[in-house]
Amino acid sequence: MPELRWKDSTPDRFRRDVRLWFSQNMSSLEDGWGYFEQDNDRLRELVARLYDAGLSGLCIPSQYGGQDLDPVYQRILNAEALDYEMPWFVGNPGLGIIAPLLMQHGTGHQLGHIRKMIQGKTVFVQLMSEPTGGSDMAGARMRADPDGDGWKLNGQKIWSSGAWRSNWGLVLARTDWTQPKHAGLGMFLVDLEQDGVEVRRIVMADGSDEFCEVFFTDAVVTGAGLVGSRNAGWEMAQTLLNYERQAVGGGSPYVFERRDVNRGVTTPGFRRLLKARSGQFSTTEVKELGASEAEVAVAAALIEWVTRGVANGKLPPIAGSMLRLNSGLLTEKRLGLALKFAGKQAAFSSSEEHLDIGASFLVRQASSIGGGTVEMQRNLISERLLGMPREHGGDHKGPYRDAI
Amino acid sequence: MTTLLEPSLSPDQELLVESTRRFLNDTRGSWEPRGTFSVDLDHQARWWREGAELGWTSMFAAKERGGGGVSQYPLLDACLLAYERGRQLAPGPFVGSAVAALLYTRAEDGQPQTDVLARENLAGISTVAVPLASMGLHRLYPGPDIEMRNAGGRSRLFGRQSGFMFSSTDTGVLFPVAEGEQTIWVFVDRGDSGILVEPGSSLDLQLEFGTATFEGAAAVPVARGDEVTRHASTLATVLLCSETVGLMAQMFDVTSTWLMERRSFGRPLASYQALKHRWADVRLLLDSSRAIVVAGARAWSDDPASAPRLASAAKSYISRNSLEMLQECVQLHGGIGVTWEHDLHVYLRRAVVNSQLLGEAEAHAKVLGGEVVAEASS
Numbered sequence: 001m002p003e004l005r006w007k008d009s010t011p012d013r014f015r016r017d018v019r020l021w022f023s024q025n026m027s028s029l030e031d032g033w034g035y036f037e038q039d040n041d042r043l044r045e046l047v048a049r050l051y052d053a054g055l056s057g058l059c060i061p062s063q064y065g066g067q068d069l070d071p072v073y074q075r076i077l078n079a080e081a082l083d084y085e086m087p088w089f090v091g092n093p094g095l096g097i098i099a100p101l102l103m104q105h106g107t108g109h110q111l112g113h114i115r116k117m118i119q120g121k122t123v124f125v126q127l128m129s130e131p132t133g134g135s136d137m138a139g140a141r142m143r144a145d146p147d148g149d150g151w152k153l154n155g156q157k158i159w160s161s162g163a164w165r166s167n168w169g170l171v172l173a174r175t176d177w178t179q180p181k182h183a184g185l186g187m188f189l190v191d192l193e194q195d196g197v198e199v200r201r202i203v204m205a206d207g208s209d210e211f212c213e214v215f216f217t218d219a220v221v222t223g224a225g226l227v228g229s230r231n232a233g234w235e236m237a238q239t240l241l242n243y244e245r246q247a248v249g250g251g252s253p254y255v256f257e258r259r260d261v262n263r264g265v266t267t268p269g270f271r272r273l274l275k276a277r278s279g280q281f282s283t284t285e286v287k288e289l290g291a292s293e294a295e296v297a298v299a300a301a302l303i304e305w306v307t308r309g310v311a312n313g314k315l316p317p318i319a320g321s322m323l324r325l326n327s328g329l330l331t332e333k334r335l336g337l338a339l340k341f342a343g344k345q346a347a348f349s350s351s352e353e354h355l356d357i358g359a360s361f362l363v364r365q366a367s368s369i370g371g372g373t374v375e376m377q378r379n380l381i382s383e384r385l386l387g388m389p390r391e392h393g394g395d396h397k398g399p400y401r402d403a404i
Numbered sequence: 405m406t407t408l409l410e411p412s413l414s415p416d417q418e419l420l421v422e423s424t425r426r427f428l429n430d431t432r433g434s435w436e437p438r439g440t441f442s443v444d445l446d447h448q449a450r451w452w453r454e455g456a457e458l459g460w461t462s463m464f465a466a467k468e469r470g471g472g473g474v475s476q477y478p479l480l481d482a483c484l485l486a487y488e489r490g491r492q493l494a495p496g497p498f499v500g501s502a503v504a505a506l507l508y509t510r511a512e513d514g515q516p517q518t519d520v521l522a523r524e525n526l527a528g529i530s531t532v533a534v535p536l537a538s539m540g541l542h543r544l545y546p547g548p549d550i551e552m553r554n555a556g557g558r559s560r561l562f563g564r565q566s567g568f569m570f571s572s573t574d575t576g577v578l579f580p581v582a583e584g585e586q587t588i589w590v591f592v593d594r595g596d597s598g599i600l601v602e603p604g605s606s607l608d609l610q611l612e613f614g615t616a617t618f619e620g621a622a623a624v625p626v627a628r629g630d631e632v633t634r635h636a637s638t639l640a641t642v643l644l645c646s647e648t649v650g651l652m653a654q655m656f657d658v659t660s661t662w663l664m665e666r667r668s669f670g671r672p673l674a675s676y677q678a679l680k681h682r683w684a685d686v687r688l689l690l691d692s693s694r695a696i697v698v699a700g701a702r703a704w705s706d707d708p709a710s711a712p713r714l715a716s717a718a719k720s721y722i723s724r725n726s727l728e729m730l731q732e733c734v735q736l737h738g739g740i741g742v743t744w745e746h747d748l749h750v751y752l753r754r755a756v757v758n759s760q761l762l763g764e765a766e767a768h769a770k771v772l773g774g775e776v777v778a779e780a781s782s
Contacts, residue, residue, distance in 0.1 A: 274780035275781065277777075277780070278781065279777060279780075281773075281777050286770055287770050288769075288773070289772075290720065290771065290776065291720055291724070291769040291772075294720035294772055297696065297713070297717035298695065298696045301696040301698070301699035302691060302695040304695065304699065305698055305699070306691070306695070308411075309411040309412060312411065312412040314411030314412050322687070322691060325684070326688055377684070378681040378685065379684075381688070382680035385687070386660065387664075388683065389672060391677060
């Protein structure tokens with residue numbers, strides 16, 4: 001059990017203490033957007049520093065190594081951390097998505113990963129999508145074949161965000177080809193630091209290379225690595241998806257997260273742009289900015305409203321899909337607005353100054369695709385939240401080995 | 405299908421909502437959202453007094469008089485009621501009486517007339533007309549057409565004030581005028597010989613809006629200052645938005661049922677993906693609207709400095725989107741959605757009127773945008 005550093009604190013006192021600690025212990029970052037380049041060593045160092053100060057895993061239960069606090073404390077920490085270099089990726093997907101799954105379905109041994117995440121010793125990546133199917137996650141073709149007490153994995157995963165800096169992975173693989181599609185899957189915890197695992201980075205349209213392809217060739221999973229039972233992979237995946245939807249929409253209390261409602265969907269380039277105008281804006285522009293600002297405030301309010309409702313059991317967990325849908329749609333609008341304001345400066349410039357707005361625009365749809373497409377959210381909301389009839393699927397009903 | 409403004413309520417809040425909901429259901433035959441003003445006035449007055457007993461007028465009244473909400477969030481409590489009333493298009497000056505109650509608590513001491521007004525407002529015995537169509541966070545100062553000056557040892561009013569929302573229970577009007585460098589809210593008795601009230605027509609079939617012309621009417625001072633006006637405008641804006649969200653929620657439920665039951669080409673409308681996807685977007689809009697109202701209502705107690713900004717965000721978002729959302733409901737109904745017989749137009753009428761009260765969407769967008777620009781330049 002870690003020492004419960006803040007159990008006698010109040011939110012206001014915590015804010016003051018955290019503000020002071022950050023100013024003395026973390027590097028300030030003008031925009032905080034250089035974080036994509038953090039490798040595993042840098043992440044570990046930052047998390048360890050936060051852990052030693054009792055600031056890692058604030059809302060994780062103490063039996064798993066956390067500080068057992070109310071979500072408001074994590075929000076306070078995140079707000080204070082905005083201008084500093086932070087280990088954002090230990091939370092995504094590790095503490096934000098995989099830790100909740102393990103808290104719900106993990107064995108005692110597996111729960112030990114949570115402590116390691118909080119300490120900065122473990123960074124996770126999710127390995128779900130394959131080249132033949134992103135949205136159709138259950139169509140996974142990666143093989144998980146029994147091998148002694150454990151398993152051997154063969155196949156390929158894609159869109160694995162941050163796999164290059166991760167040392168552990170959560171993998172969905174097919175454990176039983178005699179079962180229909182959804183029924184023959186298993187979820188595994190895999191050590192990525194082994195010979196059978198190869199990670200390749202994918203370059204995106206804006207030049208970034210956060211996403212990866214991961215190739216498994218007789219990769220080894222121990223017997224302790226199966227999460228849930230052998231063919232319960234789809235059930236695990238759906239639980240995972242609920243947590244992911246909430247987290248992607250901004251609703252996880254376990255993560256360090258850049259979510260300042262006034263800045264979270266405004267790129268640094270947009271902010272610099274507005275500043276460079278020296279207050280010269282037409283009435284139309286002022287109204288456009290204001291209407292958009294209203295939508296940002298609404299998005300933040302929605303996150304609070306839904307997470308409160310789900311936490312109190314008044315809204316079903318699938319309501320988290322609305323957060324994912326909204327964040328995608330809002331980002332599309334905000335980046336469109338930024339492009340409009342940047343005008344020529346997004347397209348050509350004597351310096352690199354505002355070109356990042358143009359670059360962000362090129363990958364704008366990524367926020368409506370990754371973490372579940374907005375189309376899938378609309379299916380889920382209409383079918384599972386609103387009870388409308390399901391789509392007719394074209395899936396083969398028999399053993400999956402006959403379907404492909 | 406969640407039909408609540410805020411899913412997480414305390415038992416007291418649930419009771420508050422349930423008693424109003426039951427009262428509205430039980431007395432549903434008493435009023436007519438499509439009606440004009442030819443309804444039994446005595447009955448209306450009695451009905452409003454019963455509403456007052458259920459807490460409709462007490463959230464912002466002075467605690468010494470028995471005012472206050474049922475939780476630590478009195479504006480949320482009031483919003484819960486505004487939402488239920490919006491769902492049923494229940495009559496009565498709910499927003500106006502809340503504004504009045506707040507202003508009476510800011511009155512200077514030793515004002516017997518204000519005392520009477522406050523007491524009668526709380527009991528539902530009488531109401532006052534407030535210029536909801538002319539006031540708001542976008543416009544804290546009174547219009548240029550009205551002047552208050554000293555005549556015969558009293559403050560008297562000259563000129564016109566438009567934008568009042570009138571009710572049959574009104575004993576007078578309550579609105580802000582300029583007094584030297586500051587604004588002051590004044591009451592004028594309807595019986596004063598110096599006031600002429602002129603109701604006009606409205607797209608809404610139930611509400612009555614109009615103008616008051618003053619020719620030396622006596623002005624009773626109630627409350628002073630820009631801060632009071634800002635406070636009252638924030639309150640009114642969040643409450644009105646809650647009523648509008650009630651309108652949206654009711655038509656959402658009606659249209660959801662329609663989509664599940666209506667069949668076309670051999671299957672329910674609800675089974676078509678294009679319509680499912682649009683309906684998911686509508687549900688997102690509805691819950692977003694609920695969420696921003698609740699955020700504004702909670703900020704009123706938790707973080708008052710942020711409440712005006714959240715109120716403007718709510719008004720900008722909801723005024724803009726409520727109309728499109730209701731039109732989507734019309735579209736999904738096909739031909740019957742544009743008939744007189746269907747309730748949709750009645751709800752649209754109220755939504756259009758509400759979108760123009762307390763500052764339309766663009767006015768609030770301008771206020772918020774001004775803050776963005778100021779922050780960017782700092």
